[in-house]
Amino acid sequence: MKMIFPLTVTMLMFYLCFFPVTFGKTIHGVFSSDAARKGSGQYITKFLFHGGNALMVYRLEDVSTAMKKDARLLLFQDLEKFDNLSCQHRLSRARLSMTLSAEEHNQTIPHTAASPRAWYVLYADRYTCHQDKIAEDLKDLRFQIMLFNPNAEGDPLDHFSAEEAGLHGFYLIFLVAYVATACIYARLLWRALHKGGPMHTALKVLSAALLLQAGSALFSYIHLARYARDGIGAPFMGTLAEFCNMVSQVHMVFMLLSLCMGWTLSSRKTQSKPLQWDTSPTSTALALGSVAIQMCLQGALLVWEQFEDTDHHSYHAHGSTAGLLLVALRVVLALLLTSILYRIVRAERSGLKRDYYLSFAKGCLLWFLCHPVLVLLSAAFNEHHRQKVTTIGVILCQSISVVVLYRLFLCRSLYWEVSSPSSVTLPLTMSRDRRCPY
Template identity: 45%
Template sequence: MGRLLWLLCLAVGSSRWWLRGAQGKTLRGRFSGAGGEAQPAARFQFHGDHAVLYIRINNVAAAVVKEARLHLFQAQEWLKLQDSTEDHSCEEKLSKAQLIMPLNNTEQNLTVTQIPYPETWYVFYVDKFTCKENYENSESEDIRYEMMLLNPDAEGNPIDHFSAGESGLHEFFFLLVLAYFIVACICAQSLWQTLKKGGPMHTVLKVLSTALLFQAGSAFANYLHFSSYAKDGIGAPFMGSLAELCDIVCQIQMLYLLLSLCMGWTIGRMKKSQSRPLQWDSTPASTGIAVVVVVTQGCILWFLCHPGLATISMLFRDYQREKVITIGVILCQSISMVILYRLFLSHSLYWEVSSLSSVTLPLTVASGHKSRHYF
């Protein structure tokens, strides 16, 4: 069962890594100038009338000799060329680029204008050896480069490193971290007092609180990553990886909790070992029941919100889909956290009142006569 938990949660985490991959960035590398097809250089979602592609190369002489240049294609047009039934040659495909930028200076800017709505663009490196299978290696010196793809900010200045699909995520994670901080200041003391009282809901509240801490840690790490990303277009890859790790651990905690509840961990089963109150039988039948029950819990917001939102996002434009999924999943999981907390806290209060009443109220009937109760 433990292996099943890890496999399910790693699958969820891997899908979120793919969906959250940053597309706008500052790129550093080298153009090899090898023959064959054009070399993919970047993918970015431009918006506005003053988006800019900036590039700096280290060897202008080699670039001029090789007739180096960048070809920019709108994603839809490039995909049409790839899927076309017509037999286009390599040269014909490259000649249909919407923008062409010759690399004949150390530093160059290319302004992308007249964009009616945000859309994805592909950037390819092309030289005189491209589309040729046989070429001499004597002139194939690599060209080192640094490329920045920038969108206009609110004032129209091309200084925004975020692509159209990522704009607003920095502000969203800031508000999310702020919300976590405010809620912690308001509710932390009362939650701590509830945990100190013990009772049958003690462990489940601890597991739920642990999941919440990892969820908040993921949000904070994402905020730090996007804060750095807004400045240099690179960000903090370690913080981005840490955010994903915290998210996976949070998923494991929640799946562990739900499976435990599905297997009958309730108030009446608290006679189990106090060291591991959340446990289930490891028989094949019980394992199968747990998997079926968890899969069929389709009103559950936590796990099925991701594939549901991924499906809904197909109704939106390409640049809106990642934001719909990211923001929607986090909001759904936060709502499910609130619902679970209300549920378990109410059960904890019910147990506390029931325990108190069983001790203080006369609930037995004396032999031979009825006792009188006054309320």
């Protein structure tokens, strides 16, 4: 815990100073002819429209300049298929073109498929495919674009893309369930933490991770609640949600790797001083180095992902290169934990202890593998379901993992068989409680 706190503060300051905020689907910015020339069309945003009443509204400040530049908005589907085409051919493949000739214009989006599909919005003008140097000054155009899907009544008032619809309600249900569970078990957990015992530090780290996960859900809900009204939301809250999730992941990695590399679990270690590193310099260096490297890698990949993917609204989406590398890192961690726990279980003769280690392994592997597995499974779903399947699945699986670990750490009867301290130092007195499976 002493190592985690200063690292958390440092990460927070870096995150708030350098991370771009999460942008919503009411978009403010400038149309730039230079940016359009460099990219064969200036990329604005992506949105999954659904239904027959989907709508896009643009507002423009300098209409006269836009008309002189022959400015227009182009809407594409399957934009990546046209990357290898020439500029003129690429722009000609647009499914929909809107000339920017008014201060405000409402454009109904045609319903082209049974399931929602992504539409990409690009800006272009007469200079976009111009190869020679342009002598005149190309003035930028300030704009506002609002994107709407039909709501339950069929009116175009819903700012959420089809891939994000329903997440707002899920976070509300999750928070209500979290508060209800906290009201029931908070007193029991507080007594366990106050009493101390062999798993005291592990319980503190696990509780911190759980509180950060709840904080992440709360900040996400606040962001999405405002986003539902104005399409912008509370970007700072969205950033805090992603930061809390990142620190929660670091807490869990710190605890799980530490337990597997010399803390508490192995019966060959001394149990009189729980959660202390083994006295061997080699094992100490290996454990500390593994935790530090993993934390640095995960933090670096999460930072990289934020700068690479500016369209995401969920920190579980991970559709970018950095996100995929982050998923791969969790697979490596799961394999590392599996190999360590396998050696411990194989050398253990007591069936009760083996059951304890196996239950611990299930909790660990569920935390690390749920994300990679759900990313793979989401590929079988339609595009507008993938983000929701991954986001909801990861939150639920990691919550189940925390419950599994809590039950192990708080269950006196089994831990009595695994560890050697007297019953006075154990977290709880549950040996006669039938709710404890051991």
